[in-house]
Amino acid sequence: MARYRGPRLRIVRRLGDLPGLTRKSPRRAYPPGQHGQARKKKSEYAVRLEEKQKLRMNYGLSEKQLRRYVQKARRVTGSTGQVLLQLLEMRLDNTVFRLGMAPTIPGARQLVNHGHVTVNGRVVSIPSYQCKPGDVIGVRNRDGSRKLVEANLQYPGLANLPSHLEFDKNTLVGKVNGVVQREWVALQVNELLVVEYYSRLV
Template sequence: MGRYTGPVCRLCRREGTNLFLKGARCYSNKCAIVRRDGVPGMHQFRRGKASEYAIRLREKQKVKRYYGIFERQFRKYYAEANRKTGNTGDALMSLLERRLDNVVARLQFAASRPQSRQFIRHGHILVNGKKVDIPSYLVRPGDQISIKNREHSRNLALENQQADFLPPVPDWLDRISTDPPEARVSRLPSVQDVTLPVTPQLIVELLSR
């Protein structure tokens, strides 16, 4: 199965929350969640009460679509989180937050995670001074994230940082006002740093069956 190429606003409506897949549009009155109520489809208001399985499945799908990952990738993250000590759900969300495409979006270098993945694939992002073109790269404390010192790369990042509304940069990332822009990973993210309204324990209960 390939990557979803349909209207991404349908995904937000299906999950009942804003997944921030279209950049600045998601913060405006044009957002599909604001304009249209209910899930997509002809029979949206005829559906009965969701089962316990459906509730847990929706939590997993919400996280997958928010971070833009496939089922096989998600299972690998869960397996790695399950090997760690402590709460598996918290470890899972921490791993997903450490993805380079998420970090670039959280630093406001890109308007959305889909655009962030494109930036990384096209070689606009440097980690510790070296080009990294793998969106799933996991950052570590002390890593330096910067925009490539090239006019086109700098202009792309500057355009995104001048948007009408920008979400705050999380405190586990320290952005430095330089030209080209750069930032530092100060610590590992925790589940409290995740802005998506999600209950990780429901995902663990689903995948541990």
């Protein structure tokens, strides 16, 4: 299934706050659709599906991509849920978003796709690139790229910079100092339910 390109507020109304998807807040507090206001008890499957969809929509992944990340997280020692979140948080598009260089993750993906971002001095146009501790993330040395990032920095998506990142606003250079810790993940999600959801499928 391809990446979702429809109205983002509809997804936010359905799944709750997704800080990486949009900065707007919905006017209505109930889910969209004819039966949005009619509360009904969710099955265990529905609860797990909703947590999985939160993760998928917030990071802008296809179903196939998320399944691959789950398989990769399973092969690593440690808690599968936490490793999964670390893999997603260390993607280049998400790192650019967390540095404040873009207002949302889709905005950061576009910034990367259009060749405005460099990693260790080289232009990287792959949003799924896995950032590693020690990577230096900067802006391409072009006026258009710098103006774009400077405009985005005035209204960053999230106010707080995570502890594993540092950023110099004067030189527009950021550095990855380590791997993200669980408490710095902005998305409110129960990653164990996501792993349980995929345990029957993967």
